Amino acid sequence: MSDFYLQNGVLHAESLPLPELAEQFGTPCFVYSRAVIERNWRAFTALLPEPHRVCFAVKANSNLAVLQILARLGAGFDVVSGGEIARVLKAGGKADRIVFSGVAKSDAEIREGLQLGIGQFNVESIAELEQISRIAEALDKTARISLRVNPDVDAKTHPYIATGLEQNKFGIPMVDALPAYQLAARLPGLDIVGVDCHIGSQLTELQPFMDATDRMLALVDTLAEHGIEIRHLDMGGGLGVRYGDETPPPVGDYIQALLKKLESRPELALYLEPGRAIVANAGILLTRVQSLKSNGRKTFVMVDAGMNDLIRPSLYQAWHDIVNVTPSPQAPFDCDVVGPVCETGDFLGQNRQIAASAGDLLAVKSAGAYGFVMSSNYNSRPRPPEVLVDGDQAWLVRARETRDDLWRSESLIP
Numbered sequence: 023m024s025d026f027y028l029q030n031g032v033l034h035a036e037s038l039p040l041p042e043l044a045e046q047f048g049t050p051c052f053v054y055s056r057a058v059i060e061r062n063w064r065a066f067t068a069l070l071p072e073p074h075r076v077c078f079a080v081k082a083n084s085n086l087a088v089l090q091i092l093a094r095l096g097a098g099f100d101v102v103s104g105g106e107i108a109r110v111l112k113a114g115g116k117a118d119r120i121v122f123s124g125v126a127k128s129d130a131e132i133r134e135g136l137q138l139g140i141g142q143f144n145v146e147s148i149a150e151l152e153q154i155s156r157i158a159e160a161l162d163k164t165a166r167i168s169l170r171v172n173p174d175v176d177a178k179t180h181p182y183i184a185t186g187l188e189q190n191k192f193g194i195p196m197v198d199a200l201p202a203y204q205l206a207a208r209l210p211g212l213d214i215v216g217v218d219c220h221i222g223s224q225l226t227e228l229q230p231f232m233d234a235t236d237r238m239l240a241l242v243d244t245l246a247e248h249g250i251e252i253r254h255l256d257m258g259g260g261l262g263v264r265y266g267d268e269t270p271p272p273v274g275d276y277i278q279a280l281l282k283k284l285e286s287r288p289e290l291a292l293y294l295e296p297g298r299a300i301v302a303n304a305g306i307l308l309t310r311v312q313s314l315k316s317n318g319r320k321t322f323v324m325v326d327a328g329m330n331d332l333i334r335p336s337l338y339q340a341w342h343d344i345v346n347v348t349p350s351p352q353a354p355f356d357c358d359v360v361g362p363v364c365e366t367g368d369f370l371g372q373n374r375q376i377a378a379s380a381g382d383l384l385a386v387k388s389a390g391a392y393g394f395v396m397s398s399n400y401n402s403r404p405r406p407p408e409v410l411v412d413g414d415q416a417w418l419v420r421a422r423e424t425r426d427d428l429w430r431s432e433s434l435i436p
């Protein structure tokens with residue numbers, strides 16, 4: 023659900039007209055709605071009281087203020103690096119509510135996690151089990167662990183964001199899961215607490231989640247037969263959102279379907295790690311039309327945001343709705359919305375119907391997840407600011423980068 027809606031024909035973020043925000047903060051600019059973030063979060067937690075747990079996948083949007091909002095609501099956090107652990111703590115999140123995922127954790131990151139007392143490590147390989155055991159033993163600590171198992175289900179999503187197939191780099195193959203757990207039970211410094219999987223992102227059907235759950239529960243039973251008690255089942259993130267004409271299952275249906283499978287297992291807590299479902303529709307990228315250009319076949323609407331600001335269209339062929347923020351006197355025309363970066367792949371939208379003139383403001387919708395976090399300085403473009411709207415207030419939660427920021431850590435040679 024969105025709190026970006028038209029009032030007298032002008033697109034607003036909560037109570038604030040976007041042209042006002044563009045005036046105040048410049049363009050391009052990410053704008054987030056606190057109300058949407060909180061509403062999306064509560065849709066999960068309302069159905070998953072403790073001992074179940076919802077862990078926000080920090081990689082989807084790691085702005086400190088966004089993490090702070092969630093930390094104040096008592097969130098758990100799913101992180102994939104030491105940097106993300108540091109962000110969660112800086113934003114007021116609790117170490118013991120952190121789940122540490124990721125395929126190539128360094129010794130330093132594992133040491134840091136153990137010293138901070140993070141909730142659990144989601145372990146992606148036998149080698150990592152041995153690595154964590156060795157470090158935990160040396161520090162005289164116990165690492166709570168789950169093994170990330172690859173249930174080999176097809177998430178039916180873009181190949182770059184499918185993670186639960188045999189051919190993907192993530193997790194331990196199901197056939198190796200029992201011996202891996204038996205090894206974990208023998209190794210010093212480890213406390214087995216759960217089983218974990220994450221089959222992909224932007225899933226728009228329930229079935230792959232259901233298939234994965236069945237396979238994971240079968241594993242829980244096999245482990246129990248071998249004397250290994252599992253306390254929680256972490257089903258990862260991946261619930262899709264509506265960018266255009268997708269029809270992902272409502273959060274409630276998704277959670278109820280999962281809980282139904284756990285009905286006869288009151289001892290088993292469900293963990294989820296949603297990222298996109300919490301923040302995607304809570305953000306837009308605000309950009310200004312620089313000029314129009316026609317090459318006879320195509321009209322290009324050239325804007326001041328590019329693939330360095332929002333890479334999803336270029337990287338995943340992702341579709342984001344793009345709308346004019348104010349009413350246009352023109353009729354909509356066929357166009358590609360393109361940025362200033364020197365790449366043919368630098369587009370925000372292709373074959374759209376938009377009415378726009380130079381100087382107009384456009385909103386690229388559903389840009390709250392995997393937007394700013396994937397931005398770069400390619401073409402020496404300073405990264406855009408992030409603004410958080412809360413009712414009729416707007417907070418600058420990350421300033422626009424300056425020229426000096428571009429070379430802050432570089433040096434000239436003598």
Ligand SMILES: *Cc1c(COP(=O)(O)O)cnc(C)c1O
Pocket residue numbers: 079081082100123124220222223224258259260261295296297298299
């Ligand atoms: C990316 C990721 C998530 C979040 O995925 P969404 O599709 O944003 O919900 C959760 N868990 C792990 C391990 C991930 O890598």
